[in-house]
Amino acid sequence: MxxxxxxxxxxxxxxxxxxxxxxxxxRYKADFFIVKDGHRINGKSILGVLxxxxxxxxxxxxxxxxxxxxxxxxxxxxxxxxxxYES
Amino acid sequence: MREIRIEGIxxxxxxxxxEVRLHARRRLMVRPxxxxxxxxxxxxxxxxxxxxxxxxxxxxxxxxxxRRLGSDSAxxxxxxxxxxxDPMLTxxxxxxxxxxxMNADFALLSAMSEVQQAFRDVKDDFFLQRLVDLxxxxxxxxxxxxxxxxDRGGSHSGPHILIAEDLSPSEAACLDTKSVIGLVTEKGxxxxxxxxLCRSVGVPAVVGxxxxxxxxxxxxxxxxxxxxxxxxxxxxxxxxxxxxxxxxVIAGFQRDLDRIRxxxxxxxxxxxxxxxxxxxxxxxxxxxELSGANGIGLFRSEYLFLAADTMPGEETQFREYxxxxxxxxxxxxxVRTFDLGGDKQPGGMKFPHEANPFLGWRAxxxxxxxxxxxxxxxxxxxxxxxxxxxxxxxxxxxxVAELRRALTELDKxxxxxxxxxxxxxxxxxxxIMIEVPSAVLVADQLATMVDFFSIGTxxxxxxxxxxxRNNHTVAHLYQGLHPAVLRGIRMTVEAARRAGIWVGLxxxxxxxxxxxxxLLGLGLDELSLSPVLVPEIKLLVRSLRMEDCRTFTQRVLAxxxxxxxxxxxxxxxxxxxxxxxxxxxxxxxxxxx
Numbered sequence: 287m288x289x290x291x292x293x294x295x296x297x298x299x300x301x302x303x304x305x306x307x308x309x310x311x312x313r314y315k316a317d318f319f320i321v322k323d324g325h326r327i328n329g330k331s332i333l334g335v336l337x338x339x340x341x342x343x344x345x346x347x348x349x350x351x352x353x354x355x356x357x358x359x360x361x362x363x364x365x366x367x368x369x370x371y372e373s
Numbered sequence: 374m375r376e377i378r379i380e381g382i383x384x385x386x387x388x389x390x391x392e393v394r395l396h397a398r399r400r401l402m403v404r405p406x407x408x409x410x411x412x413x414x415x416x417x418x419x420x421x422x423x424x425x426x427x428x429x430x431x432x433x434x435x436x437x438x439x440r441r442l443g444s445d446s447a448x449x450x451x452x453x454x455x456x457x458x459d460p461m462l463t464x465x466x467x468x469x470x471x472x473x474x475m476n477a478d479f480a481l482l483s484a485m486s487e488v489q490q491a492f493r494d495v496k497d498d499f500f501l502q503r504l505v506d507l508x509x510x511x512x513x514x515x516x517x518x519x520x521x522x523x524d525r526g527g528s529h530s531g532p533h534i535l536i537a538e539d540l541s542p543s544e545a546a547c548l549d550t551k552s553v554i555g556l557v558t559e560k561g562x563x564x565x566x567x568x569x570l571c572r573s574v575g576v577p578a579v580v581g582x583x584x585x586x587x588x589x590x591x592x593x594x595x596x597x598x599x600x601x602x603x604x605x606x607x608x609x610x611x612x613x614x615x616x617x618x619x620x621x622v623i624a625g626f627q628r629d630l631d632r633i634r635x636x637x638x639x640x641x642x643x644x645x646x647x648x649x650x651x652x653x654x655x656x657x658x659x660x661x662e663l664s665g666a667n668g669i670g671l672f673r674s675e676y677l678f679l680a681a682d683t684m685p686g687e688e689t690q691f692r693e694y695x696x697x698x699x700x701x702x703x704x705x706x707x708v709r710t711f712d713l714g715g716d717k718q719p720g721g722m723k724f725p726h727e728a729n730p731f732l733g734w735r736a737x738x739x740x741x742x743x744x745x746x747x748x749x750x751x752x753x754x755x756x757x758x759x760x761x762x763x764x765x766x767x768x769x770x771x772x773v774a775e776l777r778r779a780l781t782e783l784d785k786x787x788x789x790x791x792x793x794x795x796x797x798x799x800x801x802x803x804x805i806m807i808e809v810p811s812a813v814l815v816a817d818q819l820a821t822m823v824d825f826f827s828i829g830t831x832x833x834x835x836x837x838x839x840x841x842r843n844n845h846t847v848a849h850l851y852q853g854l855h856p857a858v859l860r861g862i863r864m865t866v867e868a869a870r871r872a873g874i875w876v877g878l879x880x881x882x883x884x885x886x887x888x889x890x891x892l893l894g895l896g897l898d899e900l901s902l903s904p905v906l907v908p909e910i911k912l913l914v915r916s917l918r919m920e921d922c923r924t925f926t927q928r929v930l931a932x933x934x935x936x937x938x939x940x941x942x943x944x945x946x947x948x949x950x951x952x953x954x955x956x957x958x959x960x961x962x963x964x965x966x
Contacts, residue, residue: 297683297722297723300500301449301683302452302683304452305451305452308455309455325494328460328461330460331459331460331461331462332456332459333456333488333503334460334461336500336503337488337492337495337500339496339497371686372683
C-alpha cells in the first residue's frame with residue numbers, strides 16, 4: 287500500500303527528520319520504501335532517506351508492504367503532519 | 374640536536390613541553406583479498422565485532438560532546454549510530470562479504486563508494502554535507518576492522534601537543550583536553566574560534582604557524598610557549614633549562630593570582646571595574662567560580678548549537694539559560710541573542726553564498742528575518758528571566774530603526790507571554806552590542822533606548838579599519854589600539870554617560886594587559902573576558918591608580934599613529950609590571966618577558 291505526503295518543515299528531510307523516519311520504520315517488520323522524483327530507496331536506510339534530498343514543499347510516496355504496513359504508514363503520516371517536531 | 378624556533382601568534386597562554394602528534398588524517402590502505410568459502414563466517418564475525426567497537430567509540434564521543442556542548446550538538450552522532458545499521462552501508466557490506474567472498478574492509482569501502490555514487494545526483498549542498506558523516510563513519514569502521522576490532526575511540530593517546538592545519542569550531546569542540554596539552558595550527562588568528570576555545574579550556578595555543586605540518590615531525594619533542602607565540606622543536610638542553618625556570622616563575626605568579634580570586638577588582642585609589650566572563654560552552658560554567666569573575670558579561674548563545682544539526686527548541690534553550698543563570702546567581706548573566714552568519718554557520722541552517730559574509734546576513738539581521746526562530750529565543754530568555762539576574766543583549770545593531778524592530782519583537786513576545794499567563798521578569802534589562810561604526814556614530818540616540826552598551830571590539834576594529842581579521846595578507850593592519858578605534862570607544866562611553874547607562878567592553882582587547890590602562894582611563898564600567906584571564910587582569914587592576922590611567926589615556930588619545938600607541942602601551946606595561954610573566958594576545962614576536 288502507498289501514501290503520498292508533503293514535506294512541510296522549513297529545512298526539509300535533513301539528518302534529524304531522517305533519523306525519526308528510520309527509527310520508526312525499523313520498529314516494523316514490513317518492507318518500506320520511499321519514492322521521490324523516480325528514485326526509490328529503502329526507507330530503513332538513513333543514507334537512502336538523506337539521498338532523496340527532500341526539501342520543503344516536495345512530495346514523497348511512501349510504500350509499505352507486509353506485517354504492520356498500515357500502522358507504519360499512519361505513524362509516519364502523523365510525523366509528517368507534526369513537521370518532524372520542527373518549524 | 375637540531376633545535377628549530379618557529380614563530381606564530383600566541384592565542385592562549387601557558388608553557389607546555391611534550392611530544393607532537395600531527396592531525397593529518399592517515400591515508401586508508403584497503404586491498405581486495407578474495408576469501409575461501411570456509412573463511413566467510415570468520416570474516417563476518419570480524420565485521421560484527423568492528424561494528425560493535427565503532428558503536429562504543431561513537432557513544433563515547435557523543436557523551437563527551439554532550440558534556441561540553443549540550444545535547445543538541447551531540448545529535449549528529451545519533452545519525453552516525455544509525456549509519457552503522459544502515460542496509461545500504463553495513464548491510465550491503467555483509468552481502469559483498471558473503472556473496473562476493475571479499476574481505477570486510479574492502480566490502481565496506483565498496484559499499485561506501487556505491488553510496489557516494491548514488492549521492493552524485495544530489496545537487497543540494499545541504500544534503501551533500503552528510504557525505505562528511507558517511508566518510509567519518511566509514512573510516513571509523515575500516516580502522517576498526519583493520520586494527521582487529523580496536524576502535525580509535527575519542528582518545529587513546531597519551532598527552533601530546535597537537536599540530537593541525539586548522540580546526541573547525543566543531544572539531545575544536547571535540548578536542549580531548551585530557552590528552553591534548555597544547556595546540557599549534559597553520560591557520561587561524563587571535564580571534565578565531567579555535568583561539569577563543571583554547572583559552573576557554575586553558576589549553577596553550579599558537580596559531581598562524583606557516584608550514585607547521587612540514588616543519589614538525591610526528592613524535593618530536595616541542596616546547597610550546599603560548600605567552601610568546603613560540604614553538605621550539607627538538608629543544609637543546611640550555612633551552613630546556615631556561616623554560617623549566619620560566620615555568621617555575623609562572624607557578625609562583627599563579628599562587629599570587631589564587632590569593633586575590635575572591636577579591637574585588639578595585640584600583641589602588643578605589644575605583645571598581647566589573648570583571649565578568651565571556652562564556653560560549655555550557656561546560657565552562659563549572660570553572661566560572663574558580664576564575665573569580667563577577668557574573669557573565671557575554672553568553673554567546675549561538676554556541677548552544679553551532680556544532681549541532683538543528684536549532685534548539687524553546688524548552689532546550691530555556692533550560693540552558695536557566696542553568697547558566699542559576700550557576701552565577703545572584704551575579705548577572707547577559708544572554709546575547711544568536712550571532713549567526715559570518716564565520717558561524719550551524720549545520721541545520723541554510724546560508725546564502727555571499728561575497729562578503731561579514732558585511733552580509735548575520736547576527737540581528739538573521740534574527741529579524743527569521744521571526745519564528747527569534748521569538749523562540751526571546752521566549753526562552755524571558756521565561757528564564759524569572760531567575761532575576763538575566764539580562765538580554767542584541768548583537769550587531771547598526772542603527773535606531775533596526776533596534777526599534779528588535780525591541781518591537783521583544784514587546785510582542787512579552788505580550789504573548791502575558792496572554793498565556795507565563796511569568797517573566799518585569800525589571801528585565803536590555804542592552805546592545807556596539808560593534809558597527811554606524812552604531813558608534815549614533816550612540817547618543819541608541820543610548821536612550823536601552824539599559825546598557827557592551828562594546829564588541831573584535832568586530833568594531835575590523836569594521837572601523839576595514840580589515841578582515843582572518844585574512845593573512847592584511848591581518849597586520851588589524852590594530853586594536855588604532856586611534857580610530859579608541860575614539861570610537863570614547864564616543865560610545867560619552868554617549869552612555871550622558872544617557873546615564875553603563876557601558877562595558879567584551880572584545881579580546883579586554884584581556885590585553887597592555888590595553889588595560891587605556892580601557893580604565895576611558896571610563897569603561899565593565900570588562901568581559903575569557904574566564905581564565907580574569908585573575909591576571911584583576912591582579913593588574915588592583916595594582917593600578919585610576920588617576921595614572923586617566924593621565925596616560927589623555928597622552929595616548931593625542932597620538933595619531935597606531936604603532937606609536939602600541940609602543941607607548943607596551944612601554945607602560947613594562948614599566949608597571951615588567952617582572953610578571955603576563956600573557957599578551959598576539960604578543961610581538963621575541964618580546965622578552
